[in-house]
Amino acid sequence: MSTDRLTDVSEAGKKVISSISDIKLYIDGAFVDAESKEQFDNISPYTNEKINSVASGDKADVDKAVKAARKAFKGEWGSLKLKDRLAYIYKIADLIDEHIEEIAPLESYDTGLPISQTRKMVARAANNFRFYAEMVSARLVGEVYQVDDEFLNYTVQSPVGIAGLITPWNAPFMLETWKIAPALATGNTVVLKPAEWSPLTANRLAEIIDKAGLPDGVFNVVHGYGETAGASLVANPDVELISFTGETTTGSEIMKNGADSLKRFSMELGGKSPIIVFEDADLDRALDAATWGIFSFNGERCTANSRLYLHESIADSFIEKLKDRVENIVVGDPMKNETQVGPLIHRNHFENVKSYLEIAREEGCEVVSGHIPEELSRGNYVAPTMLLNADNKMRVVQEEIFGPVIAVMTFKDEEEVIEKANDVRYGLAGYVWTNDIKRGHRVAQAVESGMLWVNAQNVRDLRTPFGGSKHSGIGREGGHYAFEFYTETKIIHVAIGDHHIPQFGKK
Secondary structure (H helix, E strand, C coil), rough: HHHHHHHCCCCCHHHHCCCCCCCCCECCCCEEEECCEEEEECCCCCCCCEEEEECCCCCCHHHHHHHHHHHHHHHHHHCCCCCHHHHHHHHHHHHHHHHHHHHHHHHHHHHHHHHHHHHHHHHHHHHHHHHHHHHHHCCCCCCEEEEEEEEEEEEEEECCCEEEEEEECCCCCHHHHHHHEEEEEECEEEEECCCCCHHHHHHHHHHHHHHHHHCCCCCCEECCCHHHHHHHHHHHHCCHHHHEEEEEHHHHHHHHHHHHCCCEEEECCCCCCCCEEECCCCCCHHHHHHHHHHHHHHHHCCCCCCEEEEEEHHHHHHHHHHHHHHHCCCEECCCCCCCCCCCCCHHHHHHHHHHHHHHHHHHHCEEEEECCHHHHHHCCCCCEEEEECCCCHHHHHCCHHHHHHHHEEECCCCCHHHHHHHCEEEEEEEEEECCCCHHHHHHHCCCCEEEECCCCCCCCCCCCCCCCCCCCCEECCCCCHHHHHEEEEEEEEEECCCCCCCCCCCC
C-alpha cells in the first residue's frame, strides 16, 4: 500500500498494517487452519484489492470449537473463583488499552470507517470489559424471601454455558467486545463468528485474549460465511444461546434454525429511526445531531437517524442548512484524520445502497448528494445524500438503506408526526428535538422504539438497556439487563421449620 496514506497513523499502527498476514481460526487456545483448508479473500473497501486471506470455517471447525468451549466450561474456567475470573477480564481491558494505536488503524483499513471515529470505538471496547467486571461484582446478586417461620427462598445466578456470538461488520471490534465481555464475565465460554467482511480486528482480539492467558477453549473464533460457519453455530445443539447483531431477515432465519434445540436468543436487528424536529427546538444543535447521526460511521449504523421529520414552519431553512452541511462533509481516505465519511464496507453493499438512490429517483425524490473526489474512484464511496420530497409510503422511507442517506419529510402537528414515525416495521431508536419538555416526554413515550433520545444524539450509558422493538430486535443487553440473557436464574426453597406435608396413603 502507498505509505502516504499512513501519515496520520501512529508508528504502532503503521507496523501492524505493514505486517498483516493471512488469518487463521482460533480454537482451543491455538491459531489453526480450517479443517477444509479453505480460505476466502478479505477485500479493501478503499481500493477493492485483496488485503489478505482468511481461513473459512464450516461445521467441522464450529464443532471443534464448541467441544473445546464445553471442556473449558466443565473444567478450569467453570471452577474458577469469581475474583480470578474477573482478573482475566480486567487484563483483557488493559491489553486493549495498550494496543489502541494498532487496533484503530486496522479497523479503518478493514472497514472504511474514518480513523478519527475508530479510535473512540476501540477505547469504548476496553471500557466494555472493565464495566462488566465491575457490574458482575456489584449487581450479579440474588433475591431472598422469607415465608413466615417455615421457608427461606433465595435465587442464584449461574452461567448458561456456551455463548454463540455472531457479530456485524459496521463497528466490529467494539460490538464484538460488547457481547464477549458480559458473556465471559458471567462465566460462560464463547464461540465467536465474526462478520466475514471485517476479520482483521476480530483476529487481533483473539491475539490479545490469547496473550491474556485465558484457559484453552474459553474463547474461540471461527471465521467463515454466515450460511456455513454461522448456520453451523446456530444449529449446534451444545450451544445454549445465540447473540446476534445484524439484518432483520437474517435474524429471523437464525431463530428458525435454532428453534429445535430451544436456544435462547438476543437479537439486535435493523433500524429506520426517526429524528423529529419541532419548531421550538434548538435548531443549530438539532442540525448537528441530524448530520452526525446519519453520516458518522459512513451511515452504516443501526441507530442512524435515517428519517428526518421537520415541522413545516422551519423545514425550508433547516433543509438549506442541511444541504450546506452535506456539500461540505469531508469524504476521503479513512486513514486520514480529517476524513468524516469513508468508503462503504464492501462492493456488494455499495451496489445495494446505490440501487436505493435510483429507487428514490423513480419514486419521485430529489436526490441531493455531496462530492466524491476523483482519486477515490476505486473505493466503495457513496457521497452523503439527502432525499427530498420523500413520503412515508416510499420504499426508501420504509426500508433500511444502511448508508449515508437521509430521507427528509415535513409534518404539521404532534399527532401527525407520531403516526408517521411509527409507520414502519422497525423500532430501534428515535430522536426528538423540542424545548417543550412536556411534549418531549409525550412524543418519546409515543414513538414505538426501544430507545429514545430527547434533545440528544445517541449518547450511550453502559448501565442502560440496549435493544429494539417490533422488527428491530428481541431482548435487551447492556448493564444488568445482560444478566437475564447470559445467566440462568435458579430458585432454591429451604424449609426452616416443619411445615405441613400431606400424608397420602398413611393409615
